Amino acid sequence: MDGFDAERYSRQTRFGPLGVEGQARLAAGRVAVVGCGALGSVAALALARAGVGFLRIIDRDVPEPSNLPRQVLFDEADVATGIPKAVAATGHLCRINSALRVEPAVVDLVAGNAESLLADVDVIVDGSDNFEARFLVNEVACRRGIPWVYGGAIGAEGRVMTIVPGRTACLRCLVPEPPPPGSLPTCDTAGIIGSAALVVGAVEAAEVIKLLAAGPASTGGRMLVCDLWENAWRSVDMTPLAAAGCPTCRAGDTPWLEGRSGGQPTALCGRDAVQVPAAAGTAVDLEALAARLAGVAKVTANSWMVRAELVDGIRISVFADGRAIVSGTREESRARAIVSRYVGA
């Protein structure tokens, strides 16, 4: 036995470079998907269908109507029930492939949890919307020797690069002087068309499949840059940027992992919402909070979060780890005030 259903994957195993042995390696493969928005949901979907054995889906957010044009794992029912993206994605992926093991993690990837979430997988896929998460991924990957696939999409443009620590340039080689941890704004997008996210997520999934089935020597080091509006596709060799003196991939410097976890409220990428972090180790009694808020707002609660519709179009979602996402504002100070007023400091 090779640990997979031979008939189900017959069209893949017939593809020579993958074969039965490659398919068996996919079935034994463990992958972490960081961020389950547009790129992460496309990559996770493709990997689940391809027969990868284990996925950890890490995402901090809940689905919104404006996600539906490109976040292929969610539907209108998920938006209505308001369950976290990681949990909704897990349900859909398990229905697509019952042999797949999926572990949802409804958290913000921060310095304090990055290593425990990422160190026990074979490959990490970047589906995040911010550079703070990417630098954390890069540092765990370099420290542990785990290959990871960077992806980005904006407008009609996409970028993908596979980073193999010790062999290719790492993210720090490409961005030698990143701003200090915590100082980067999250992206506020210039818009995006769904096809760009589909392309990037699909290329990221293909990179993961190569890494798992054929090993890290099979890829890495080139960046694909494509513009779907201009019909321009090119692949750039990033090897000349691999820096012999890179503090992270050559000398083990990990400023982002050593940075403070949690920190400041941050406006979330491409939406009218602010995330207000909680101190590390916070645990909220969601039932008690739901009961308390029911007196002043319309409340929905599940095992992962409590959501309350407040006045003036403001909605607050509080997660079990104490994080809150305030929708209906982009003002960080206002979001913090709303959280202290309704949830407590």
Ligand SMILES: [Zn+2]
């Ligand atoms: Zn480097």
